[in-house]
Amino acid sequence: MDRVLGAAYHAPYGTPLGxxxxxxxxxxxxxxxxxxxxxVVRRLRLRARGTDERDHEHELRVDERGLxxxxxxGTPLPGGVVGPALGEQIAPDDPDLEVLWVDQVLRGxxxxxxxxxxxxxxxxxxxxxxxxxxxxxxxxxxxxxxxxDEWASTEDVRKDESLSTWLRRHTPYMTAPWELFRLDLDxxxxxxxxxxxxxxxREYACRDAQDSNGPRIRYLLHAFDPRNRAPETFQxxxGTPxxxFIGVRTDxxxxxxxxxxxxxxxxxxxxxxxxxxxxGSVPLDERTEAESWVAVGIAGTPMLLLIPPGPSVLRLxxxxxxxxxxxxxxxxxVTRTSRLREKRxxxxxxxxxxxxxxxxxxxxxxxxxxxxxRLERRHETxxxxxxxxxxxxxxxx
Numbered sequence: 001m002d003r004v005l006g007a008a009y010h011a012p013y014g015t016p017l018g019x020x021x022x023x024x025x026x027x028x029x030x031x032x033x034x035x036x037x038x039x040v041v042r043r044l045r046l047r048a049r050g051t052d053e054r055d056h057e058h059e060l061r062v063d064e065r066g067l068x069x070x071x072x073x074g075t076p077l078p079g080g081v082v083g084p085a086l087g088e089q090i091a092p093d094d095p096d097l098e099v100l101w102v103d104q105v106l107r108g109x110x111x112x113x114x115x116x117x118x119x120x121x122x123x124x125x126x127x128x129x130x131x132x133x134x135x136x137x138x139x140x141x142x143x144x145x146x147x148x149d150e151w152a153s154t155e156d157v158r159k160d161e162s163l164s165t166w167l168r169r170h171t172p173y174m175t176a177p178w179e180l181f182r183l184d185l186d187x188x189x190x191x192x193x194x195x196x197x198x199x200x201x202r203e204y205a206c207r208d209a210q211d212s213n214g215p216r217i218r219y220l221l222h223a224f225d226p227r228n229r230a231p232e233t234f235q236x237x238x239g240t241p242x243x244x245f246i247g248v249r250t251d252x253x254x255x256x257x258x259x260x261x262x263x264x265x266x267x268x269x270x271x272x273x274x275x276x277x278x279x280g281s282v283p284l285d286e287r288t289e290a291e292s293w294v295a296v297g298i299a300g301t302p303m304l305l306l307i308p309p310g311p312s313v314l315r316l317x318x319x320x321x322x323x324x325x326x327x328x329x330x331x332x333x334v335t336r337t338s339r340l341r342e343k344r345x346x347x348x349x350x351x352x353x354x355x356x357x358x359x360x361x362x363x364x365x366x367x368x369x370x371x372x373x374r375l376e377r378r379h380e381t382x383x384x385x386x387x388x389x390x391x392x393x394x395x396x397x
Contacts, residue, residue, distance in 0.1 A: 012103075013350025014110035014117075015048070022046045022102055038063040044098060048105050049112035058105045060098060067092040070101055085339035086313060088153045121356070139321065147319040151339075153332060154312050163294065163307075164276075166314075173322025175253045179297040181273040183306070208257040241334045246305040247317075247326035248298050255300035262329075263303040269295065296327065305329060 011018045025043040042062035050056045050072065059071045069092065070077040081090040081101045090100050127138045139146070150170045157166045167178045244262025248255050273295060295304040305327060307314075313335040315328040351357050352367065 008348075010344065010347040012107045012110035013347050013354070014114040015106050017046070017048055017106055017109055019102055038065060038067075040064075044101065046102065046105050048109035050108055051112065053112045053116050060101045062098070065093075068094075068097040068101065083336075084343055085336045086151050086153055088156050089159070117356070136321070146321050148317070150314075150316040152314050152316075154307060154314060157314065163296075167296075167316070167327070170316050171318055171322065171325055174318070174325050175250045175322075176248055176255050176301075176325075177299050179299055180276040181295040181297070181304070182276050183269070183293040183295050184272045184274055206259045241331055243328050243330040244305055245326055245328040246296065246298060246301070246303060247324070248301060249320075249324050251323070255298070258298070258301045258303075259326075260301075260303045260305070263305050264295075266297060266302050266304050269304060298325075 009019070023045045025045075027039075027041050027043065040061045041064050044060040044062075046058045047055055048058055050058075056072050057074075059074075061069045061071065063069065068081070070081055079089070080092070081097060081104055082088060083090055083100060084103055084107065090097055094100070127135065129135060148170070152166065154163075157163055164178065164180055171178075242262055246260040246263055247258065249257040276294070292309060294307040294309075296307060297304045307329060311332040313328075313330045313332050315330070317326045317328070318324065346353060349367075351359065351363075
C-alpha cells in the first residue's frame, strides 16, 4: 500500500476497516470462475458498505493471465477499479490493481458511513439546495450560488464519451457555447512559418468589459513543438510545471470577462483550425493518420486552449450558478501526485478537519508533537542537502 499510495498508508477517514481486513485466497490449481473459461488463481474478499449504505461482499478475482475482475455480491462491478486521485480507470492488468481495489472498497465504505452519520444528525436540507425553480429563487434571495469541480483524465473522457459531451454535461447552465477544433499543425506552412513565429509562444490574456484599456496580455517563456507528445508540453523553459486554463464570466448570453493562461491566440491559428462537432476518440490527421492536437475555445473569446493527444488532466470548475466557468489543463503525473498528497493529508487529519468531532486535549497534544517531529526531520534533511560552503575562522555553524 505504501509503495503505491504513499508512505505511511492511511485508510480513508470514516472507515474502521483497513488492508488487514482483506481475506486473500491462493488457488494453487485454479478453479472455474470466469465466463470466458479462464481459471481464477487468486481471490481477494472484503465485506464493506457500498453506495446504498448496506454491507456487501466485495471481491477481486485474478485469473491465470493476471487480469483482475472486481465483483460486488458476485456481480461484475460496472466501471471497474478507479484511482483515488482522479477517478481514472485502472486497467485489469495493472500491476497495482489489487492495492487500488482495496483502497476503492475502503473509500466506498468511508463515504457510506459518513453519509449515514450525517443523516443521523437529521439536519433538514436548506431550501436553496436542489435544481428546482424554488431553490433557484431562494439562492437568488439569499445570495447563495452553486459551484462544482469535475476532474478527469483526457484518456478516460475520450474512452467513455466525447470531449464535447463531457463539457456540455458538466456545464448545463453555460450560455457561451464551447468550440472544438482539430489543429492541422503538420502542414508545411504551419510548421515552417506560423508556428515558428507565433504559436510557439503561449500567452496570458485577461479582459473585463468594465476595463476600457483592452485585454492585458503577457507572454510565457515556453516554446513547444506540436509534434512532441512529451511531458515538457506542461513545462516552462526553466522546467517549472504550469497549468493552462481558459475561463469566462457571462451575463446572459454575453461574455463580460475572460481570463486565460498558457493559451494561443485564435486569429493566428485560424488558418489551421478544423471544426469538430464531436470527439468520440482521439482525432486523426486525415493526411498523416497521426494523432492530432485539439483546440478548445469559448464563443466570444479570442484565445484557444490546446489539448495534446497524450495523457493529461482536465479540471472543470463552475461557480455563481454557471456564470463563471473555468477549464484547466495540466500534466497527468504532476497533478496525480499533487492530488494524492492532498488526499493523504485529509486521511491523516480527517478527525481534525471534521467539524462534528470534539477532540480530546491529549489527541491534540499528540498531533502537535508529531508535527514538530516531522518539521525537525524535514529541517535535518534540507540541511544535509545543502552544500558545505567555506568556513571563516571563528564562524559558528
